[in-house]
Amino acid sequence: MKTCFIVCPIGNEGSETRKNSDTVLKHIIQPVCQELHFQVIRVDQIYGTDRIDNTIYEHLKTADLIIADMSEYNPNAFYEIGYRHALGKPLIPIMKEGTDIPFDLASLRTITYATDNLDKASAAKERLAETINSFDFSIEQNEKENEPVHQNITPYLLKIQDEIEDLKGIMLKRNDEFAKQTVELAIEQIQKNTAAPENKFAEILMKEIANDPKKFKEFDAIFKNLS
CATH class of the missing domain: 1.10.286 (GTP Cyclohydrolase I; Chain A, domain 1)
Known part of the structure; x- marks a missing residue:
């Protein structure tokens, strides 16, 4: 099964940030990924003895897909997005409706979502599935240093x-x-x-x-x- 690693602000238990991330994960990301046969991984749901930063870097390098929520302009999330983007591997940015897209990421197809509107949530799921299907995961990724794999151009055309x-x-x-x-x-x-x-x-x-x-x-x- 392919893996999808989630990059997002998580926040403390019970915080508005955590509630939003949990809602997006449960009602938008997981249904789409499960239907397309992806195992969804979020760092707070990983239990192990390794350092958390090592765990994150490993998933950023090896996951078949990264879905990254930029809604709160979280600096850690942006760093992880940049790291993944430099590898040239499948990356899908998402943002809460009403959030401005940072200039440096404007060329990427960014999916907006709303958790308080069923129609908009459904539209976000459709666009997410469409974007995931635009990547060719059958191509063997070259992980050698300084030899990034170029992303499929289809997401740019979809944008x-x-x-x-x-x-x-x-x-x-x-x-x-x-x-x-x-x-x-x-x-x-x-x-x-x-x-x-x-x-x-x-x-x-x-x-x-x-x-x-x-x-x-x-x-x-x-x-x-x-x-």
């Missing part, structure tokens, strides 16, 4: 798709027909995997503007309102 989906939602609320159609075409091309999503989006946009130059002003005004 781009997330951002376009968010843009589509904004356009639907604005009821802007031109922008809505452009985004829908881009999403359709992403799903077909015929080209890099950002390039296809730009290509479609340029064609629309070439056909009707006035649309550039419309789209420019939309993005100014979003910024």
Whole structure:
């Protein structure tokens, strides 16, 4: 069975931090990982005689997957995320809804969750499963020093798709027909995997503007309102 090591702020027994971490583990992470045949490991649930830091480093190096919660900007969690990221092995950051994503991690697909909303919790589980399935765990990982294994590019493409989906939602609320159609075409091309999503989006946009130059002003005004 593959292993999934959880990086997160744990806090003292009974603290709000511990309650949140336990809730996320029980209701979001564990159901998804169990369905995908991963053994979930969190450091406070490991009993042994080794030093705790040695135990953490060992799991950071050897676990098939790391899921890291950045919600409280815990310095230990960020250090462990950086350590894992340097190894180039599967890593999925998660954050509580409303938390700002640190700049250096903005390129990674970060899954937001909410523990007080069943629909949002369900959506987080779906995205978590989708991201886990995007990794190829059959590839033998090269653990030699200074030879990190490059991560699968699919999670980065999924992040781009997330951002376009968010843009589509904004356009639907604005009821802007031109922008809505452009985004829908881009999403359709992403799903077909015929080209890099950002390039296809730009290509479609340029064609629309070439056909009707006035649309550039419309789209420019939309993005100014979003910024």
